[in-house]
Amino acid sequence: MDSLKLIAYTLVMAAVTYLIRMLPLVVFRKKIKSRFIRSFLYYIPYAVLAAMTIPAIFTSTANVYSAIAGLTVALVAAFFERSLITVAISSCVTVLIFETILKTVF
Amino acid sequence: MQKYSYLQGFKDGISIGLGYLSVSFTFGMLATSSGIPVWIAVFISMSNLTSAGQFAGLSLMLSGGSFFEMAITQLVINMRYALMSVSLSQKLDKSVTLLHRFAISFFNTDEIFAVSSGKDGEVGTRYMYGLVTAPFIGWTLGTLFGAALNSFLPESIRSCLGIAIYAMFIAIVIPPAKKQKAVALVAAISVVLSCAFSYLPLLKTVSSGFVIIICSVVAATVGAIIKPIEIEDKEES
Numbered sequence: 001m002d003s004l005k006l007i008a009y010t011l012v013m014a015a016v017t018y019l020i021r022m023l024p025l026v027v028f029r030k031k032i033k034s035r036f037i038r039s040f041l042y043y044i045p046y047a048v049l050a051a052m053t054i055p056a057i058f059t060s061t062a063n064v065y066s067a068i069a070g071l072t073v074a075l076v077a078a079f080f081e082r083s084l085i086t087v088a089i090s091s092c093v094t095v096l097i098f099e100t101i102l103k104t105v106f
Numbered sequence: 107m108q109k110y111s112y113l114q115g116f117k118d119g120i121s122i123g124l125g126y127l128s129v130s131f132t133f134g135m136l137a138t139s140s141g142i143p144v145w146i147a148v149f150i151s152m153s154n155l156t157s158a159g160q161f162a163g164l165s166l167m168l169s170g171g172s173f174f175e176m177a178i179t180q181l182v183i184n185m186r187y188a189l190m191s192v193s194l195s196q197k198l199d200k201s202v203t204l205l206h207r208f209a210i211s212f213f214n215t216d217e218i219f220a221v222s223s224g225k226d227g228e229v230g231t232r233y234m235y236g237l238v239t240a241p242f243i244g245w246t247l248g249t250l251f252g253a254a255l256n257s258f259l260p261e262s263i264r265s266c267l268g269i270a271i272y273a274m275f276i277a278i279v280i281p282p283a284k285k286q287k288a289v290a291l292v293a294a295i296s297v298v299l300s301c302a303f304s305y306l307p308l309l310k311t312v313s314s315g316f317v318i319i320i321c322s323v324v325a326a327t328v329g330a331i332i333k334p335i336e337i338e339d340k341e342e343s
Contacts (some may be wrong), residue, residue, distance in 0.1 A: 006146050014153035016180040017187070020213040024191035026204065033312045039330035041189045043292045045158070046282065047276040047322035047329070048183050050293035051300040054160060060268040065110050067269060074273035085128040091273035094261035095266040 061095050065102065070095040108230035110200055115236020116231075123240030124219045129157055129246040132270050133260075134160070134252025138269065140168050144253040149251035155215060155242065159183045161271050164317065175316065182319045190219040195291035199228035206231050213238035288333035 015067070061067045074091040130151055137147035140166070142339050154160050166176050189212055195207075202210065210231075218238055222229055283290035299321040303309045312320070 003117050003143065003146065003331065004223050006142060006167060007149070008166045008173065009163065009176055010146065010150050010153060012176045013150070013159065013180050016177050017154050017156055017159055018212055020181065020184050020193050021187045021214045022208060024188045025195045025207050025211040025214070035334045036330050040191065040326050040336040041186050042335050043289065043326035044182070044322055045186055046279050046289050047296040047325035048162075049158060049279050050296040050325070051318050051321035052151040052158075052165075052276045053272045053279075054297045055301050055304050056165075057269060057272040060272055061266060066266075068275065070266075071276075074269075074276045075280065078277040079275075079284065081281045082277065084125075084274045087277035088132065088270040088273040089178035089251045091276075092190060092266045092270050096262060096271050099266065 062099050063102070066095045066098040069096045108199065108208050108232050110225065110226055110229060110233035110236075112236035115233035116215075116239055117236075117238040118221050119218070119237045122221065122237075123242075123244030126241050126244040129274070130245045130248030131252035132267070132274070133157070133160055134249040134254070135256045135267055136252075136271060137164055137249075137255045138256040139165065142167070142253075144250070147253040148246060148250050151247050152242075154314055155213060156184060156187075158275075164175075178316070178319060182322060186216075187214055190214055191221060194219055195222070197223055197225075197229055198234070199230045201230040201232075202234070204221070206291045208232075210234050210238070213242060215241065215286075217241065237333070238338040292329035296321045296329055299324060 037061055058064050058067045061070060070091040073094040074087050077087040077090050112270075134147050135152065139148070140160055150160055154163070162179055162183050163176060166179060168288075171179075178248055191211055192215060194211075198207070198210075203230070213234075218241060220235065222237060246265070278287070279293050283293055303312055303317040305322070
């Protein structure tokens with residue numbers, strides 16, 4: 001991939017992210033009163049992460065079956081409130097085992 | 107006189123830094139396994155210092171999204187930082203001059219915000235710079251290790267790592283969704299919409315960056331209307 005283009009992407013990302021963090025800290029002195037805006041901002045991260053995960057997760061591995069297996073394990077581990085890294089690793093290992101089995105059997 | 111020292115801040119930041127190590131390790135691996143050079147992966151981490159934004163940015167880079175999409179996606183994903191910065195601005199003491207505000211705001215991640223707002227009273231420059239030190243180093247080193255190590259890993263391992271980031275997203279969403287029905291509802295609406303945008307004929311043509319924006323803005327708006335959060339305004343002076 002073209003390094004210059006990657007750097008340009010990175011600078012756009014960094015500039016936007018910095019402005020979002022910097023402007024309120026420099027400009028705002030009072031607390032946001034609007035309950036609606038505060039609620040909206042509260043829900044945003046969950047909405048973003050959910051939309052990014054499904055359905056993209058189904059094409060994140062070698063085949064859709066191993067992805068479903070990995071998704072299931074991640075959901076169960078997350079339900080029992082394991083740490084981020086534990087959920088990630090158990091999901092990865094599940095995919096690895098599943099794909100190895102699929103390869104040996106078929 | 108500042109209430110907290112640099113060292114106190116540094117100590118509070120160590121556990122954040124350790125946590126970042128593993129997340130950025132995954133980012134580094136994912137970046138290089140998708141063909142991004144090691145040094146650019148590290149550059150992304152050092153200049154952005156944000157997890158979800160970097161992962162989303164990476165996928166946009168790979169799908170060849172426009173710079174405008176990139177900017178809007180980062181804006182939507184990282185909009186929450188604006189609120190945190192507003193809140194943090196009330197927490198800083200007089201030692202934090204305008205110049206320091208320009209510097210400190212760069213490091214305002216979810217965790218750094220959470221820890222600093224948990225301190226009693228106001229925090230000053232020393233504490234803030236101490237607090238951000240370990241997380242910044244952890245985030246950078248983790249990315250470097252993950253990116254550099256990736257080329258030594260066999261293909262089967264690299265392919266299964268593709269699911270790691272999504273598993274982490276799930277680990278972030280599920281616990282609060284268990285406790286608050288509104289969070290579960292917001293996530294569900296967002297998922298249904300994003301599936302519609304991937305599978306339905308006309309909607310399929312909308313590019314992935316905008317899909318995330320549309321889904322999350324609609325879902326979060328529904329959440330804010332149906333179940334506004336409680337505002338715990340401890341007496342403000």
